[in-house]
Amino acid sequence: MNRIVAYACLALSMSLVGSYVALSKPLVAALPVFLLAWLRFGIGGLSMMHWLKKPALEIPMSGQTRRLLFLESFLGNFLFTICMLFGMSMTSAVAAGVIMASIPAAVAVMSWLFLRERVNPRVWGAVACGVIGIGLVSLSKNELLMPVDTGLTANFVSKTSWLGNLLLLVAVLCEASYAVIGKKLTGVLSPKRITALINLWGFALITPLGLWMAWGFDFAHVAPSAWLLLLFYSLAASVWTVWLWMTGLKTIPANQAGVFTVLLPVSAAAVGVIALGETLNGTQVGAFAIALTGVVLATLPQRGLEKPE
Secondary structure, three states: OOHHHHHHHHHHHHHHHHHHHHHHHHHHHHOOHHHHHHHHHHHHHHHOHHHOOOOOOOOOOOHHHHHHHHHHHHHHHHHHHHHHHHHHHHOOHHHHHHHHOOHHHHHHHHHHHHOOOOOOHHHHHHHHHHHHHHHHHHOOOOOOOOOOOOHHHHHHHHHHHHHHHHHHHHHHHHHHHHHHHHHHHOOOOOHHHHHHHHHHHHHHHHHHHHHHHHOOOOHHHOOHHHHHHHHHHHHHHHHHHHHHHHHHHOOOOHHHHHHHHHHHHHHHHHHHHHOOOOOOOHHHHHHHHHHHHHHHHHHOOOOOOOOOO
16 A cells, blocks of 8 residues: 555544544533443444454465454553543543643554564654653643533532543553554454454444443433434444554554554544633643644655554
């Protein structure tokens, strides 16, 4: 695959992730977290049942591949979704964007440790841009709640924001693991098969909790707009983003692909401002500009570029 197309797949994947991370905030206000996750995996699974069939030319899966598929789903789908949804219910979309800006650094370190990929100076420079961006945002105290969060609700969110931020930090580690394990899987399975299989594992893992929350839940009180948002969230989280990411990973080394995860917090913050009424100050805008500079730095053509593993 052409590297430009692979870069585009990675960029679009993380931009979509960022959008649904931010838009999950109104969803967790309408649906319990476990029920929301269960419906997400169920809707995603129904839309790609035809991807589950083993292609004729695909080699049988080894025990290691099966274990990696489980870990990819448990960490990148199940645990990431739970931590992200609970975390978003306790903090702001802008705060989520700040914390998730550390994903590129986590991916670079994990790909070096577990994949033995050589991380070139330009990629480390791109990672440094992300770290500097986080440092700048940490100087800003402009972490505002949504306008609808007033009174007792605002007080609760304010007091639990530390726990929400901690859960989002766990989500960062899960997302980094997802990128690294995904690189291993793309060597033996097609992006479509990986997408369908890890979603199936995610559905199996969340089903007991989803059924428990569905029992007695009044679905009639969920607004039609929330159902439409749920449909977008399910298809984006379970199908589009995973397929795009795995497609890009087939060509791009994991450490370089990890730089694109900086688009997750950028798009999350953008949606938080545009759709959820949150605000960005000058420091935060500058921080995200530095982060985007890192993406440009990592993707500019260079001599002696290593071949993807």
